[in-house]
Amino acid sequence: MFQYDLVVVGSGPAGRRGAIQAAKLGKKVLVIEQGKRVGGVSVHTGTIPSKTLRETALNLSGWRERGFYGRSYRVKDEISAEDLRRRLLITLDHEVEVLEHQFARNRVQHIRGKASFVDPSTLEVVKDDGEVVKVTGASILLAVGTKPFRPDYIPFDSKTVLDSDELLDIDELPRSMAVIGAGVIGIEYATIFSALDTAVTVIDPKPTMLDFIDREIVEDFTYQLRDRNMKILLGTKADKVTRLDNGKVELKLDNGRQLVTDMVLFAAGRMGATDTLNLDAAGLEADSRGRLKVNPETFQTSVPNIYAAGDVVGFPSLASTSMEQGRIAARVAIGAVAKEPPKYFPYGIYAVPEISTCGLTEEEMKDRGIPYECGIARFRETSRGHIMGLDTGLLKLIFSLKTRRLLGVHIVGEGATELVHIGQAVLNLKGTVEYFVENTFNYPTLAEAYKIAGLDAWNRMGDIKSEL
Numbered sequence: 001m002f003q004y005d006l007v008v009v010g011s012g013p014a015g016r017r018g019a020i021q022a023a024k025l026g027k028k029v030l031v032i033e034q035g036k037r038v039g040g041v042s043v044h045t046g047t048i049p050s051k052t053l054r055e056t057a058l059n060l061s062g063w064r065e066r067g068f069y070g071r072s073y074r075v076k077d078e079i080s081a082e083d084l085r086r087r088l089l090i091t092l093d094h095e096v097e098v099l100e101h102q103f104a105r106n107r108v109q110h111i112r113g114k115a116s117f118v119d120p121s122t123l124e125v126v127k128d129d130g131e132v133v134k135v136t137g138a139s140i141l142l143a144v145g146t147k148p149f150r151p152d153y154i155p156f157d158s159k160t161v162l163d164s165d166e167l168l169d170i171d172e173l174p175r176s177m178a179v180i181g182a183g184v185i186g187i188e189y190a191t192i193f194s195a196l197d198t199a200v201t202v203i204d205p206k207p208t209m210l211d212f213i214d215r216e217i218v219e220d221f222t223y224q225l226r227d228r229n230m231k232i233l234l235g236t237k238a239d240k241v242t243r244l245d246n247g248k249v250e251l252k253l254d255n256g257r258q259l260v261t262d263m264v265l266f267a268a269g270r271m272g273a274t275d276t277l278n279l280d281a282a283g284l285e286a287d288s289r290g291r292l293k294v295n296p297e298t299f300q301t302s303v304p305n306i307y308a309a310g311d312v313v314g315f316p317s318l319a320s321t322s323m324e325q326g327r328i329a330a331r332v333a334i335g336a337v338a339k340e341p342p343k344y345f346p347y348g349i350y351a352v353p354e355i356s357t358c359g360l361t362e363e364e365m366k367d368r369g370i371p372y373e374c375g376i377a378r379f380r381e382t383s384r385g386h387i388m389g390l391d392t393g394l395l396k397l398i399f400s401l402k403t404r405r406l407l408g409v410h411i412v413g414e415g416a417t418e419l420v421h422i423g424q425a426v427l428n429l430k431g432t433v434e435y436f437v438e439n440t441f442n443y444p445t446l447a448e449a450y451k452i453a454g455l456d457a458w459n460r461m462g463d464i465k466s467e468l
């Protein structure tokens with residue numbers, strides 16, 4: 001009766017993982033993607049481009065070597081926008097090739113065009129040349145992701161006032177930049193450009209930033225940013241943004257401050273890309289930020305045969321979690337068993353320096369009334385840290401005093417997003433402080449910080465368990 005068992009709208013992490021999962025289980029699957037190439041925001045404007053840009057910036061600026069050779073050390077003196085773009089294009093090409101190959105290998109069909117609902121099981125696809133085709137699916141998976149929020153009072157021009165998608169196409173590196181929005185995307189780009197010697201000012205109306213991260217980690221991070229002269233203006237809003245005749249941009253803040261800058265990056269939020277889906281025809285409704293409500297275990301919407309996964313369903317809005325959501329949604333949709341993933345997943349902020357975290361923060365431990373002890377290690381205490389010339393970097397472990405189990409791992413510094421997985425494994429496998437104290441770690445490594453932090457906590461915990 002239906003042309004496909006599953007029709008997926010969007011080829012980002014949620015869509016492609018869902019599509020491949022269903023195809024691996026023998027189902028007939030179609031992916032509809034409006035972009036020129038498959039991959040979604042993750043490949044073309046989000047995760048991979050920003051991380052490639054970061055890597056290029058760190059390599060060409062010689063950032064990682066400055067601990068030894070001083071702050072003025074540079075690998076390349078004049079880094080251009082073209083330098084940054086070159087590596088980006090090669091990386092993206094490679095990513096797309098891998099994805100196309102995955103689709104072909106798993107016999108996932110895909111067509112290029114913009115999808116919208118005709119009824120809950122039928123989608124109309126408008127192709128680039130204007131041709132319109134209709135497709136039907138027993139189940140539909142909406143993995144349409146998000147697009148940058150662009151309020152009317154910001155005079156976007158793709159050159160000097162931009163959103164995070166447009167930032168990838170700049171012709172020249174700015175000497176100064178204001179970043180509106182101290183969320184993950186704003187902070188990542190702010191610190192990357194600061195590593196490239198751009199004078200960066202971050203502005204956010206909230207009095208604090210990165211609220212979901214352990215406060216001690218954010219304090220250390222903020223100290224490092226201020227130490228290299230980044231301006232972080234919290235608790236203040238950019239009321240007026242004006243492009244000036246001399247090509248610069250003026251910002252008037254609600255606290256009376258004014259600044260003139262070469263470029264403004266507006267990175268204060270994203271909207272679910274549901275406005276063109278004709279949701280009414282499917283009996284669905286999005287919230288004020290374009291997001292869809294789903295059952296958090298099955299990713300089913302209020303319409304039984306329609307599922308939604310990835311950024312379009314909101315928090316945590318990560319490529320990593322979107323993939324898992326897409327996989328679970330596809331399994332439920334085709335009637336296969338879908339096991340829930342472990343409760344704690346890692347969060348990575350690829351700023352300079354990196355932050356990564358998994359499990360409970362110290363603030364959450366207090367709120368939940370769990371007696372705890374923390375262990376801290378600084379990277380400069382490890383031999384690997386000496387070899388690498390690191391004078392920053394911090395790893396914090398939080399243990400329950402009752403069970404001695406690891407309940408939180410929080411890292412700021414070089415390699416944080418890789419290192420966190422050791423803590424994640426111990427945490428999800430319900431390991432205790434003894435794991436770190438009793439196990440041997442490769443030497444010299446930054447991972448040795450786990451042992452140091454474990455011992456730090458253990459020394460203070462003693463044999464407390466028996467006393468509780």
Ligand SMILES: Cc1cc2nc3c(=O)[nH]c(=O)nc-3n(C[C@H](O)[C@H](O)[C@H](O)COP(=O)(O)OP(=O)(O)OC[C@H]3O[C@@H](n4cnc5c(N)ncnc54)[C@H](O)[C@@H]3O)c2cc1C
Pocket residue numbers: 009010011012013014015032033034035039040041042043045046047048050051113114115116143144145146164185273276277309310311312317318319320321322348350
């Ligand atoms: C700058 C930036 C940096 C990021 N860094 C990280 C990171 O380091 N780590 C991490 O885990 N996450 C990161 N993210 C988040 C990550 O990119 C998203 O979580 C992820 O892309 C969401 O995947 P998705 O499958 O929901 O949708 P997307 O990747 O957003 O893909 C949705 C796709 O649907 C298509 N589509 C939309 N509407 C239609 C339609 N009507 N018809 C046809 N096609 C349609 C779009 O063209 C798009 O290709 C970052 C995001 C940004 C913006």
